[in-house]
Amino acid sequence: MSAVNSVVTSSVASAAPIIQDATRERGLLRFITAGSVDDGKSTLIGRLLFDSKGIFADQLDAMSRAKHKRTVGDTIDLSLLTDGLEAEREQGITIDVAYRYFATPKRKFIIADTPGHEQYTRNMVTGASTADAVIILIDVSKVKLGDDGSVELLTQTKRHSTIAHLLQIEHVVVAVNKMDLVNYDQTVYERIVAEYQKFAQQLGLKDITPIPLSALAGDNVVTASDKLAWYQGPTLIELLESLSVYDECHDEPFRFPVQLVARHNGHEANDFRGYMGRIEAGKVSRGDKLIVQPGGQSATVKDIQTLDGSLETAVVGQSVTILLDEYVDISRGDMLASSDRPATLLKTVTADLCWLSEDALDVRRRYWLKHTTRQVAAKVTAVDTLLDINTQERRPATSLNLNDIARVTINVQQALAADAYDDLRSTGAFILIDEVTHQTVAAGMIRLA
Incomplete structure (x- = not known):
């Protein structure tokens, strides 16, 4: 994917991007939802599908009869549209990545509902790897608002934003959810958005678009809400319809x-x-x-x-x-x-690595590195720096555990023809595979000086 858009959304109350020709279908948009546990990711997707007529009558009937329904009375549990596993319905959390397709007159969409629990960060990385946009959900009831004006975002919000930055996802939509729980207070919304934008600037995210909403009540998801009259921007579906998608440029090197x-x-x-x-x-x-x-x-x-x-x-x-x-x-x-713009040949690879295995990295071991269609023997020779999700500081480390993100050096047995991930996603990405279990243990993004 190309470098992130340089447009920075500065307005809090009105955050509408430049709207393209409203009569033209803008092609397929792949996006994911991300955030902490119970921020409302599955409910938001269910609301999008329900209000945009993207579900069928038999699905509605199945949801109303679901054994693990988690709502009061006859209210439809919209989260069941994506929580497909029995364990997900029992626990009320999303475990696996669920993909859903729907369309409006202006655009087609593929949604990936990704887990919020830290244990399933690897699933979130999988869903984010092909996304054009990410919706970072922030539950207003969980954000700590100090009397001194301080705001404390959740660790998972920071973690998922960091992954979105590392994977070069082009558009970041900050959905401040459950506004109904704070009586649609504009001040609360503005304080949260201001804190997130401060973190995003520190992280390096640029195309940030905030939006207040309530997924459960349907406020500002598909239709505008009078309760959010102070917000002058687009609804979520209008925003998603207007986002540009990655332009696979024919002028890139072959x-x-x-x-x-x-x-x-x-x-x-x-x-x-x-x-x-x-x-x-x-x-x-x-x-x-x-x-x-x-x-x-x-x-x-x-x-x-x-x-x-x-x-x-x-x-x-x-x-x-x-x-x-x-x-x-x-x-x-x-x-x-x-021939005039070949890839870079690498025997030593510098990369940002997301560790996906419950077994820690062992720098003494050999792994398989899978890059495009090439698979070569590889060894992580050094963990250069480990990224602290909260502070964005990098510190020394000797190994990696589940969900750790680090800058590493890898030696490969045979040269790779690769590009920087920031320039070309497809030839700048790779995975590491355990040569004994054949399980994928890490996902990497190549960085060139």
Whole structure:
């Protein structure tokens, strides 16, 4: 994903972004909800789906008959729309990432409802990895407001905001929820938003849009509320409809990780050798000069094939088979890249690492590093600094435990053709895999000096 938008929302009461052409459908927006436990993330998504007519009658009926209904009287428990696991319904907390799809006349949406409990931070990282926007929910009833004007945000609010920054999520919507519990007090809202913006500035988040609402009551979610008349900005759905999505720029350098080398009829004179995969960045045309990484061989594009026939040009996001004029040694895991703007070859990787395993990092052990289609043996040689979520300070460390975030140095057995995560998400991200259990133990973002 490209660098975060440089627009900083300075107004508290009115936080409307620049609205695009209201008659044009703006494409698919992927967003997640994040925050602490019981901040109302699942209820907010349920309200979005319910008020925008994004659920069916049989779903409503199932919710009204749910065994673990958590509301009073005949009120519909909207959180059940995303709490799919039995354990989630029993405990009233979100454990797994739940994805829901809905659409309005102006846009299509994919929502990821992510857990708020610190134990499930790894699930939140998974949901956030492909998001264009994040809704950080803040429960006004949990924020400590001191008589001296001090405001204390919850640790999970800071943790999820930090992850959103590390993953370069473009838009951050700060939803100050449960405003009905403070009688829709504008002063309370402004104090919380001011404290969050101070933290966001310290963190480096830039595109911040605050909005007051009540997910349970439906205030300011899909329809505006008279109880929030002092707020002049858009409703949540209007805001989501107006956000720009990541523009996969065709001018970025070409990146094509090879997934499969395709051959058939090798015994015939017209031997076929094609390289199959998905274009992760840029575009490619017949006759383009490429470089094979990490080997360094030069190659020329002979043809670009799909199931629908040959193409003159293919762009980012397309899955194609590329044929070359030259016979070169290319295998799965190699990268076809622009000859004039190749990826950086790395044997030593500096990265921000989110530790996802209950077993602590052991710097004496070897792990598998999976980057695009390439998997190589790797070893974390140093934990440079551990990030303190509350203060944003970095301190020395020797290991990592579950949910820790740190800057690390990793040595890999074979060179990676990579980019900085800030420049290209797809070629700047990787995961670490336990070579014994084959479980994913960490997610990393490559940082280049």
